[in-house]
Amino acid sequence: MSDRFVISSSPHFLTRGNTAGIMWLVVVALLPTAVAGVIIFGLPAAFVIGVSVATCVATEVLSQLAFKRPVTIKDGSAVVTGLLLAFILPSSTPFWVVIVGGVSAIFLVKQLFGGLGFNIFNPALAARAVLQTSFPVFVNATTRPVHSILSFDAVTAASALNAIKEGTANVHYSLGDLFFGTVPGALGETCKLTLLIGAALLVLFRVVDLRIPLPYIAVAALLSWIFGRDPLEAVLSGGLILGAFFMATDLVTSPATPWGKVVFGAGCGILTIVIRNYGGFPEGVCYSILLMNCAVPLLDKAFRPRVFGTRTSALRKTAAAPKGGSEA
Amino acid sequence: MFGRKSFRGGVHPPEHKHLTQNKPIVTLPTPLRVVIPLSQHTGSPCRAIVAVGDEVNEGQKIGESTGFVSAPVHASIAGTVVAVESRPHPVLAFPVPSVVIESKPDATAATAAWTKNIDWRTLTAESIKDKIKEAGIVGMGGAAFPTHVKLSPPPGKTIRALLVNGAECEPYLTTDHRLMLERSDEILEGVLILLKALDIKTAVIGIEKNKTDAADLLREKIRRKEAAGEIAGDESVRVATLKVKYPQGAEKQLIKALLGREVPSGGLPFEVGVVVQNVGTAFAVYEAVVKDKPLIERVVTVSGDAVAEPANVLVRIGTSFRDLLAFAGGVTGSDGAAAAGVEVPGAEAQGVEVSSAKTAGPAEGAAPAEKPRAGYKMIMGGPMMGLAQYTLDAPVIKGTSGFLVLKQGDTKPSVACVKCGACVDRCPAGLMPYQLGNLSERNDFAACAEFNVKDCMECGVCSFVCPSARPLVHLIKYAKLNLAKQKK
Numbered sequence: 001m002s003d004r005f006v007i008s009s010s011p012h013f014l015t016r017g018n019t020a021g022i023m024w025l026v027v028v029a030l031l032p033t034a035v036a037g038v039i040i041f042g043l044p045a046a047f048v049i050g051v052s053v054a055t056c057v058a059t060e061v062l063s064q065l066a067f068k069r070p071v072t073i074k075d076g077s078a079v080v081t082g083l084l085l086a087f088i089l090p091s092s093t094p095f096w097v098v099i100v101g102g103v104s105a106i107f108l109v110k111q112l113f114g115g116l117g118f119n120i121f122n123p124a125l126a127a128r129a130v131l132q133t134s135f136p137v138f139v140n141a142t143t144r145p146v147h148s149i150l151s152f153d154a155v156t157a158a159s160a161l162n163a164i165k166e167g168t169a170n171v172h173y174s175l176g177d178l179f180f181g182t183v184p185g186a187l188g189e190t191c192k193l194t195l196l197i198g199a200a201l202l203v204l205f206r207v208v209d210l211r212i213p214l215p216y217i218a219v220a221a222l223l224s225w226i227f228g229r230d231p232l233e234a235v236l237s238g239g240l241i242l243g244a245f246f247m248a249t250d251l252v253t254s255p256a257t258p259w260g261k262v263v264f265g266a267g268c269g270i271l272t273i274v275i276r277n278y279g280g281f282p283e284g285v286c287y288s289i290l291l292m293n294c295a296v297p298l299l300d301k302a303f304r305p306r307v308f309g310t311r312t313s314a315l316r317k318t319a320a321a322p323k324g325g326s327e328a
Numbered sequence: 329m330f331g332r333k334s335f336r337g338g339v340h341p342p343e344h345k346h347l348t349q350n351k352p353i354v355t356l357p358t359p360l361r362v363v364i365p366l367s368q369h370t371g372s373p374c375r376a377i378v379a380v381g382d383e384v385n386e387g388q389k390i391g392e393s394t395g396f397v398s399a400p401v402h403a404s405i406a407g408t409v410v411a412v413e414s415r416p417h418p419v420l421a422f423p424v425p426s427v428v429i430e431s432k433p434d435a436t437a438a439t440a441a442w443t444k445n446i447d448w449r450t451l452t453a454e455s456i457k458d459k460i461k462e463a464g465i466v467g468m469g470g471a472a473f474p475t476h477v478k479l480s481p482p483p484g485k486t487i488r489a490l491l492v493n494g495a496e497c498e499p500y501l502t503t504d505h506r507l508m509l510e511r512s513d514e515i516l517e518g519v520l521i522l523l524k525a526l527d528i529k530t531a532v533i534g535i536e537k538n539k540t541d542a543a544d545l546l547r548e549k550i551r552r553k554e555a556a557g558e559i560a561g562d563e564s565v566r567v568a569t570l571k572v573k574y575p576q577g578a579e580k581q582l583i584k585a586l587l588g589r590e591v592p593s594g595g596l597p598f599e600v601g602v603v604v605q606n607v608g609t610a611f612a613v614y615e616a617v618v619k620d621k622p623l624i625e626r627v628v629t630v631s632g633d634a635v636a637e638p639a640n641v642l643v644r645i646g647t648s649f650r651d652l653l654a655f656a657g658g659v660t661g662s663d664g665a666a667a668a669g670v671e672v673p674g675a676e677a678q679g680v681e682v683s684s685a686k687t688a689g690p691a692e693g694a695a696p697a698e699k700p701r702a703g704y705k706m707i708m709g710g711p712m713m714g715l716a717q718y719t720l721d722a723p724v725i726k727g728t729s730g731f732l733v734l735k736q737g738d739t740k741p742s743v744a745c746v747k748c749g750a751c752v753d754r755c756p757a758g759l760m761p762y763q764l765g766n767l768s769e770r771n772d773f774a775a776c777a778e779f780n781v782k783d784c785m786e787c788g789v790c791s792f793v794c795p796s797a798r799p800l801v802h803l804i805k806y807a808k809l810n811l812a813k814q815k816k
């Protein structure tokens with residue numbers, strides 16, 4: 001009599017993989033870059049990372065309590081946001097600016113929209129945009145690599161992209177510097193070596209879907225080449241690698257349809273290079289991804305997969321059908 | 329074409345077939361009591377033609393079909409009709425009119441021998457179809473669609489090939505596998521009979537690569553039959569190996585894998601000139617046509633991590649799951665002790681939903697935060713598409729391919745969709761399950777229809793792959809149910 005039979009719809013067993021597992025794997029994949037950031041930019045970088053992660057986790061708990069939602073910090077998503085936010089800030093960012101960023105990311109961008117799964121914008125990037133508008137002085141500054149980890153003074157300098165954009169030929173960074181990250185920049189965007197190691201890990205565990213970063217990087221390289229710049233340099237400078245593998249691939253804010261992903265990645269690539277060349281900022285990664293985030297619902301709708309047993313893709317069907325019908 | 333035949337999407341869930349795949353079919357001793365539902369198939373239910381107190385023989389017809397899409401039911405044991413009343417049913421969520429037959433415990437009434445050996449080659453296609461219809465044969469793979477209907481293509485449709493489904497892609501299930509190994513001659517005869525009934529010459533038996541022993545055996549038997557002239561020179565029966573992937577055995581996916589053709593959305597296999605029959609059905613056809621034996625028993629895989637002695641069992645239709653489970657050693661408790669004959673909250677649980685959603689919103693694991701205590705899940709069919717059972721009193725019916733008892737200790741918590749796209753990538757029907765789930769949750773069924781919810785075959789792939797454990801199939805069934813209601 002003590003036995004209860006569980007009644008529920010099929011299927012009756014599920015894959016082991018779960019959302020929290022994915023998030024913690026992303027954390028693991030980001031750790032080498034965090035370490036590299038500290039090695040390159042010294043202890044201030046560790047401080048920014050710590051403040052950012054702590055703020056994000058605390059904000060997540062507090063807003064979930066305030067909204068009377070289940071507290072889900074165990075799913076690791078706030079930690080991911082905290083790390084990513086830190087990675088796109090210079091190590092010289094004052095701690096209170098980092099806190100404002102963390103609160104914006106989790107409260108404004110994520111929880112106000114309904115929590116994980118419902119946000120439209122990538123929380124870390126949107127928070128960066130908030131800081132950009134509010135405190136441009138602090139977040140635009142780029143810090144120079146330090147010679148010893150224990151150094152506390154963050155020295156600001158023109159980032160590699162600034163140098164390229166402004167054509168200040170006297171600062172020229174070698175591809176090796178760009179790859180190993182010993183160039184000025186945000187603390188987690190410069191070291192491509194560790195970023196690529198992390199990305200490889202995520203690709204291996206099928207957390208990162210190459211259908212986004214590959215078109216992103218390919219299109220960005222191609223466009224830079226058309227604009228007459230060294231494509232390799234364009235790919236390795238700024239936050240492109242970080243953005244392509246860790247930001248644009250954010251599950252919630254990227255398309256779920258196969259072709260939607262490809263077009264999303266390509267769109268990010270185009271916007272990044274256009275902003276880099278014509279925009280007011282030296283870097284286009286942040287805004288290009290945020291802009292493409294807005295397009296996600298449209299992309300998912302437009303690139304619905306072809307339903308088995310139908311000839312035309314849903315795209316052409318909807319395009320052909322008169323507007324306004326039973327469309328949701 | 330590609331060496332490994334396949335289709336788009338799908339998954340490869342853990343097979344768990346080792347539990348029973350090497351276990352020969354064993355016969356369950358004739359039960360003293362059977363409960364035979366008058367509705368065991370897709371289509372209109374049967375009308376009882378026996379009354380309480382009647383003596384019936386094994387194989388005697390007790391329920392007459394009431395339409396073309398219907399199949400008669402027969403007494404699976406000899407005995408006395410003790411009740412004609414509503415009883416729990418393994419598929420339908422409510423008790424269904426059933427005939428209850430009891431035999432005397434001394435069992436002097438010998439079981440029928442079924443020793444006829446009719447030469448089917450002398451029969452016409454029509455009389456073969458009649459015999460199949462009279463024997464109450466339905467699709468044995470699970471859907472239980474009356475076989476004679478599938479053998480009667482609508483006018484104007486030319487059938488070119490018979491596909492025989494030996495994919496058995498559901499985890500745990502090994503009935504078809506064992507049948508192919510142990511009844512290969514009968515299955516091949518059944519295939520030839522079906523070819524004659526359809527008046528065509530080509531049959532392809534599709535078998536997943538994890539059953540090469542069965543494929544090799546059938547190929548060998550086909551060679552021998554060809555040599556003996558039992559397969560005519562203009563006839564072609566061949567075996568094709570399929571990639572191991574779920575849902576390879578789904579009718580439309582099988583056709584796609586074997587012939588490269590897609591059955592149009594909303595259409596039937598007829599439309600691409602194909603009839604699909606399960607290997608178990610081919611075996612039943614053989615018995616019906618050659619031995620004049622109606623469909624009164626079938627092979628069922630009894631398995632699962634909570635079953636003491638998993639087995640492939642030949643059982644009489646109408647045997648209760650209780651008897652079946654007891655035969656397989658009962659359930660192993662979480663403490664390791666056997667808990668055979670577990671008592672079930674019977675009558676009061678009958679309102680429990682079984683197959684489809686009656687309520688919207690979060691389900692399976694979503695609503696109750698606490699883990700199911702000492703929870704077992706009993707399933708008729710396989711783990712991907714089978715139906716959870718609420719009582720062991722429900723009987724084995726014609727479409728029962730398996731009976732599983734799974735421990736449900738580690739249910740994954742259901743959280744919000746993170747739009748990872750795994751369900752979209754894997755859906756063999758090319759749908760967007762996460763959208764369907766979200767829309768259904770918002771009761772926006774019109775939008776579900778616009779997102780092709782009707783093309784969903786409820787294969788379970790989307791729920792299976794979802795890292796957020798979204799109850800997608802549940803929500804999809806709920807949407808379909810509501811759309812069907814709106815139509816009325």
Ligand code: SF4
Nearest residue numbers: 755784786787788790
């Ligand atoms: S939506 Fe339907 S057909 Fe597609 S995977 Fe889910 S259950 Fe299968």
Ligand code: SF4
Nearest residue numbers: 745746748749751794
């Ligand atoms: S698999 Fe689950 S989490 Fe991923 S998109 Fe589908 S429903 Fe959402």
